Amino acid sequence: MSMKVNIVGAGVAGLSLAWQLAQQGIEVEMFERGSKVGEKACSWFAGGMLAPWCEAENAEPVVLEYGKASLVWWQNALGEDFVDAKGTLVFAQQRDKKELKRFARRTHGYEVVGHDVIASLEPDLASQYQEALFFKNEAHLDPRKALIRLSEVVQKLGVKIHFEQEIEPEDLLPEKVVDCRGFNGAKALEGLRPVKGEMLLVKTNEISLSRPVRLLHPRIPLYVVPRDNQNFMIGATMIENGHGNQFSVRSMLELLGSAYALHPSFAEAEIIEMGVDLRPAFIDNLPRVERKNQIWRINGLYRHGYLLAPYMAKLAADSIINDKDEIEKLADFKLKEDRA
Amino acid sequence: MKIFLNGMQTQVDHTELEAVLVQLGYQDVTIATAINGDFVPLSQRKHTQINEGDKLEVLAPMQGG
Amino acid sequence: MLDVYGEKFSNRLLLGSAQYPSPAILSESIKQSQSQIVTVSLRRESGGDLAGQAFWQIIQDLKLKVLPNTAGCYTVKEAVTTAHMAREVFNTDWVKLEVIGEEDTLQPNVFELVEAARILVEDGFKVFPYTTDDLIVAEKLLQAGCEVLMPWGAPIGSGRGLNNPYALKTMRSHFPDTPLIVDAGIGVPSHASQAMEMGFDAVLLNTAVAGAGDPVAMAKAFNLAIEAGLLAFEADPIDARDMAEPSTPMMGKAFLS
Numbered sequence: 049m050s051m052k053v054n055i056v057g058a059g060v061a062g063l064s065l066a067w068q069l070a071q072q073g074i075e076v077e078m079f080e081r082g083s084k085v086g087e088k089a090c091s092w093f094a095g096g097m098l099a100p101w102c103e104a105e106n107a108e109p110v111v112l113e114y115g116k117a118s119l120v121w122w123q124n125a126l127g128e129d130f131v132d133a134k135g136t137l138v139f140a141q142q143r144d145k146k147e148l149k150r151f152a153r154r155t156h157g158y159e160v161v162g163h164d165v166i167a168s169l170e171p172d173l174a175s176q177y178q179e180a181l182f183f184k185n186e187a188h189l190d191p192r193k194a195l196i197r198l199s200e201v202v203q204k205l206g207v208k209i210h211f212e213q214e215i216e217p218e219d220l221l222p223e224k225v226v227d228c229r230g231f232n233g234a235k236a237l238e239g240l241r242p243v244k245g246e247m248l249l250v251k252t253n254e255i256s257l258s259r260p261v262r263l264l265h266p267r268i269p270l271y272v273v274p275r276d277n278q279n280f281m282i283g284a285t286m287i288e289n290g291h292g293n294q295f296s297v298r299s300m301l302e303l304l305g306s307a308y309a310l311h312p313s314f315a316e317a318e319i320i321e322m323g324v325d326l327r328p329a330f331i332d333n334l335p336r337v338e339r340k341n342q343i344w345r346i347n348g349l350y351r352h353g354y355l356l357a358p359y360m361a362k363l364a365a366d367s368i369i370n371d372k373d374e375i376e377k378l379a380d381f382k383l384k385e386d387r388a
Numbered sequence: 389m390k391i392f393l394n395g396m397q398t399q400v401d402h403t404e405l406e407a408v409l410v411q412l413g414y415q416d417v418t419i420a421t422a423i424n425g426d427f428v429p430l431s432q433r434k435h436t437q438i439n440e441g442d443k444l445e446v447l448a449p450m451q452g453g
Numbered sequence: 454m455l456d457v458y459g460e461k462f463s464n465r466l467l468l469g470s471a472q473y474p475s476p477a478i479l480s481e482s483i484k485q486s487q488s489q490i491v492t493v494s495l496r497r498e499s500g501g502d503l504a505g506q507a508f509w510q511i512i513q514d515l516k517l518k519v520l521p522n523t524a525g526c527y528t529v530k531e532a533v534t535t536a537h538m539a540r541e542v543f544n545t546d547w548v549k550l551e552v553i554g555e556e557d558t559l560q561p562n563v564f565e566l567v568e569a570a571r572i573l574v575e576d577g578f579k580v581f582p583y584t585t586d587d588l589i590v591a592e593k594l595l596q597a598g599c600e601v602l603m604p605w606g607a608p609i610g611s612g613r614g615l616n617n618p619y620a621l622k623t624m625r626s627h628f629p630d631t632p633l634i635v636d637a638g639i640g641v642p643s644h645a646s647q648a649m650e651m652g653f654d655a656v657l658l659n660t661a662v663a664g665a666g667d668p669v670a671m672a673k674a675f676n677l678a679i680e681a682g683l684l685a686f687e688a689d690p691i692d693a694r695d696m697a698e699p700s701t702p703m704m705g706k707a708f709l710s
């Protein structure tokens with residue numbers, strides 16, 4: 049097929065779309081303001097959890113419905129061993145037992161597991177916890193490795209990526225353009241708001257984990273995701289109207305306090321990196337693909353970049369290739385249910 | 389000159405509050421301002437001087453209970 | 454009708470706007486609650502992302518009365534400055550005055566509260582003070598010029614309901630003509646009903662709706678509960694008794710044994 053598509057922004061949205069299009073033999077050119085993949089992308093700071101069942105606790109049901117398929121999408125794009133399909137464990141401190149009950153009421157797809165299962169899954173946490181929820185169908189990937197790998201894969205498929213090119217999508221008209229600029233593209237999209245997130249990378253040999261764990265708390269829920277070389281990603285704050293790009297003392301106290309509560313061995317960990325970025329979100333916290341003539345925009349991935357970018361890429365690719373004006377709008381079922 | 393904008397050290401090129409706000413990206417938006425803990429009404433922004441080291445707070449609507 | 458500072462409202466639920474799963478759910482919850490007064494706040498805004506503006510648009514679209522709070526203020530000075538900033542931003546002289554005394558319970562610091570209320574009333578504000586159920590503090594707030602009082606049900610966000618119904622009842626009978634709004638600590642709709650049955654004029658809550666599994670449905674439930682409680686109060690409930698009393702009339706009953 050002879051068609052050419054330009055993509056502005058090589059974050060998870062842009063790269064997912066590039067893969068989706070290049071797979072189908074379409075010529076793709078990408079423009080990225082950073083000097084390398086991830087350098088200026090919100091996607092760099094993500095936890096990389098593919099955890100749609102857990103997210104269903106307060107996300108719209110579509111997040112679960114479409115998020116489920118992302119695991120296979122990432123395996124197809126990056127190779128099967130790239131995705132760790134080991135599930136998620138959810139804990140609460142003894143005094144927050146109610147939180148675990150509430151989480152269990154509001155989600156499904158888990159088993160309640162006791163000490164023995166915890167000991168076999170995460171031996172280092174066995175002494176601390178007698179009970180957990182095990183979401184065994186969930187998975188995770190290292191978002192940084194995934195972005196880099198995806199950029200390599202698409203380049204092999206013939207996609208050109210131009211770095212250090214900060215441009216306005218309009219400048220590429222009349223060719224087809226897809227705006228994947230993340231929050232930096234907010235001016236073009238009404239109602240896109242930033243939800244600030246802060247994360248930490250720490251390193252310690254005192255503890256090993258094989259899968260993401262979540263620690264519930266009435267105010268400060270936390271997750272810890274294991275990475276290579278005994279690194280752990282600790283995340284993440286969710287600050288509505290979060291301003292600026294500084295990491296606040298309060299957030300640092302809360303994240304580290306919770307990590308220490310999850311397991312005291314984090315007290316000795318070395319802090320390797322502090323990351324801050326703004327998640328782009330629409331009013332219903334669901335992503336959208338929009339089209340105006342020859343400009344498409346994928347945005348609003350909120351805290352579901354890796355989970356939902358594959359589905360959004362499919363929607364956008366379908367609209368671009370088949371010249372469709374009508375693009376599925378992810379529905380906020382929670383609101384649409386008949387409440388008469 | 390350096391001031392503290394919402395607690396962060398920030399470089400500004402003007403001394404009149406209104407010009408400082410424009411420089412910092414607050415144009416035509418719903419905000420309220422205070423300098424060193426004292427409210428500065430909209431009508432006074434033109435006539436209010438900001439000095440080196442001043443603490444400028446810029447607030448906007450947000451969720452509350 | 455709820456009558457506060459000369460304005461009348463047919464609905465008696467004041468709803469907070471924080472902590473909803475998404476702004477869309479916030480907006481739908483407020484609609485379903487039928488609330489006519491919604492509380493809002495002020496936070497630092499960065500010139501880069503101007504995050505507060507989107508939220509403000511959502512609230513403006515609802516076309517309701519906004520009640521800005523001074524949440525997070527610990528001193529008279531902070532609360533007074535925040536109130537002035539809120540008056541300009543929200544274009545209203547209403548203010549929900551919170552002066553917090555202590556972080557774990559978020560108890561009001563009633564000493565600073567009374568002083569802040571006095572200053573703000575002088576500056577032309579219509580003050581809604583978040584206070585305890587202490588009668589003397591309440592007297593001082595009225596002397597300071599407040600025309601409405603907002604005693605707590607329980608600590609903010611605790612969902613415990615009316616911790617001290619006795620004190621709240623006493624307050625109600627002590628101030629029969631002052632609009633009294635139970636603010637904070639409500640967990641479930643029956644708590645709100647209970648306050649209304651006791652003769653309170655309205656209920657202010659946030660977490661109980663925003664933190665529910667289905668906030669939109671819970672908002673609706675609270676609206677119904679508050680209406681039920683009000684109707685019950687106006688219908689003059691019976692008094693509790695120690696002994697049973699048959700509800701079916703005995704007169705004319707057949708004699709069959």
Ligand SMILES: Cc1cc2nc3c(=O)[nH]c(=O)nc-3n(C[C@H](O)[C@H](O)[C@H](O)COP(=O)(O)OP(=O)(O)OC[C@H]3O[C@@H](n4cnc5c(N)ncnc54)[C@H](O)[C@@H]3O)c2cc1C
Pocket residue numbers: 056057058059060061062079080081082086087088089090091092093094095096097098213214215216228229230231232233244245246247283284285324325326327328346347348349350351352353354355356
């Ligand atoms: C702390 C934190 C934790 C998170 N955890 C998770 C998680 O566990 N799972 C998950 O799925 N999501 C998570 N997210 C959310 C996820 O990171 C975002 O949803 C996602 O990264 C958004 O992707 P994007 O491609 O739209 O934007 P971005 O990743 O920001 O990509 C946009 C790209 O466009 C480029 N660009 C911008 N403007 C221009 C221009 N004018 N010209 C050229 N290039 C431009 C940028 O440099 C950037 O590379 C997290 C976010 C944060 C902050």
